[in-house]
Amino acid sequence: MGRKEKTIFITIIANIILIILRFFLANLSGSIGLAANAWHSFSDVFVSSVVFLGLLITRFGANKLKKIVGKTEHILAIFVSMFIFFMGFEILSDALNNDGTELKYVPFVATGAFVGVIINYFMARYKIYVGEQTGSQSLIADGYHSKMDMYCSIAVLVGLLGSLFGMSSLDKIAAIVAMVLLMIAGYEILISNLRMLLHPHEDISETEHFHHHHSNFHGSKKMYIGVGSILTVAYILSGIYIVNWDETGIVRRFGAVINANAAPGIHYRLPTPFEQVTLVKKDNIRKIDTGQQELLTGDTNLLNVNMSVHYKVDNVENYALNINNLDTLIRVGATTSIRNIVGRESIDYLLTEGKADVEKQAQILLQDVMNKNGTGVRIVGVQLVEVAPPESVKASFQDLASARQDRAIYINEAIAYKNTIIPQANAEAYTQIAIAEGYKDKKIKTAEGDAVMFAEKQSAYAESKGVTEFRMYMEAMDKILPNVQKILLGGNVKIDNAELWISK
Incomplete structure (x- = not known):
């Protein structure tokens, strides 16, 4: 490779490094301008690659290869220009939808952006110097293209520095500037390659024609007028903003x-x-976690508590203008509220049935804090994510919890036994009472019957004593000796002189 080719190759590598750096910084900070600047550097890489390929083809003089590669190059360039237009519109949409976005890690990111400006500056000077030394107009034009990338980088750097002083909209303006420059680069690539594709008879052996308009544009008053116009249009367009359906x-x-x-x-x-x-976003439910904190309960025990707060915007104006750091205020207010509640209750209550009541009290206290500070926020709910003893005493609390469970089991078993034995005892008592009542009635009826029978016997005895006595005597003997063999003797028989022959 000659000097020109080496120069282009080195700058392509440098641009790739710049693209990676700018995308990294854009992702880190949330800067739309840096993302747009990275895409502009991508267009610079493509232009430099086209110049590099053209120089190689020209140097080695492969005519057939030159025609084939040239046509493929133009078609590819047209697709790339379409992609550049697409990315330009995406950047514009992001810029309009993210008005006043707060950037992160601005000092570090601004330092990286400044390094990018320096790299762009030396790349542009290097290309122009080598182009002038070697007489390559394409290299000079590519150097001026790198200068445009440098101007874009400066605009982005100004936007980053402005965010340090509360002017977050400057990043949006820088993104629009980068978008306009990106669209210009895409337009140049599209027009140049369409012309070369539609008029293949024109001499394309020298890639100087690809960017000849750059050298005519730069270094003159037109450049300043063009840049000024771009900045003015970008500044005016920065006033456009989009309010989404939920905003x-x-x-x-x-x-x-x-x-x-x-x-x-x-x-x-x-x-x-x-x-x-x-x-x-008024209707969105937002969530903040307080993080784990060690609190002292009312009975002087330590308890780890972590709670989650859900809230939504109730008054948009108060929410946007009255409080700078709402998350911190909610976190501090929630911590204060839960500390007051936990400090009044016992650890047993907090670990068992008191959770729902604690959440309700914390929500009321936190809402009172929000109202006093005019935040325009309504607390939707407070949830105790964690309520547990510290790790150092967790084993003891687990033993205590096991004992409580055993106690509850024994109580439940006793209640179950009670619920079983009492109805059973009541049933047995009812049975005994019923038996006693039956026995009582039986005895009374029997006694009454005996009394009636005795009265009848007495009446019969009064009428015929002998017969009655004999009958009663015989009945008594029949009851006394039911299974004994009996011998009946007349009253005039003397037992001492009688001989009784009893045969079986």
Whole structure:
């Protein structure tokens, strides 16, 4: 490879590193401008790759290969330009839907963006210098393309630095600037390759024609007018914002609210710093966890408590303007509320049936804190995610819990036995009472019958004593000696002189 080819190859590697760096920083910080800048660097890599391929074909003079590769190159370039347009619209959509996004790790990310600006600057100078030394207009044009990437990087850097001073909309403006430059690059790639594809008879052996308009554009007043126009359009377009169906917008002019209820749809407001818009998802249920904390109960025991707070926006204006760090306020308020409640209750109550009551009390206390601070937030619910003793005493509490379970089991068994034995005893008592009542009635009736019979016997005896006495005597003997063999003798028979012959 010659000097020109080596230069292009080195800058392609540098651009790939820049793309990786910018996508990493964009993902880290949430900057739309950095993401747009990364895609602009991607277009720079494509342009440099086309120049590199053209220089190689020209150097080795392969005519057949030149025609085949040239046509394939133009078709591929058209598809790439379409992809660039698509990404440009995606970036514009993201910029319009993320008005005033708070960036993260700004100092670190801004340092990385500044390094990118330096790399772009030296790449542009290097390409232009080598292009002038070797007489390659395509390399010079590619160097000016890198300069455009540098201007884009500077705009992004300004947006990042502006966010440090509360001007978060500058990142949106930088994203729009990068988007416009990206669309211009895509347009140049599309037009140049369409012309080459539709007019193949033109001399394409020299890739200088691919970017000849760059060298005419840069280094003149037109460049400044063009850049100024792009910045002006980008600044004006930064006032466009979209309110989604589940959002409400609050528009402020120099800090004063001029519209506290911007309806869903596409709207326009004056660009920063004249007007600002804040988008709030009013109907979303948000969640905050307090994290595990060790609290002292009313009976001087330690308890680990972790709670989750669910809330939603009730007053959009108060929510957006009155509180800077709502999450911290809710977390502190929830911690204070639960500490007050736990400090009044026993550990047994908190570990058993008191959970629902504690959650309800905590919700009431936390809502009172939110109302006093004018947060515009309604606490939907408080949930105790964890209520447990510390690890150091957990084994003892488990033993205690097991003892409570055993106690409950014994109590339940005793209650079950009671519920079984009492009805059984009642049934047996009822049976005994019924038997006694029957025996009583029997005795009474028998006694009454005996009395009647005795009265009748007495009446019969009075009428005929001899017969009655004999009959009663015989009945008595029959009862006394029912199974004994009997011999009846007359009254005039002397037992001493009688001989009784008894045969069986």
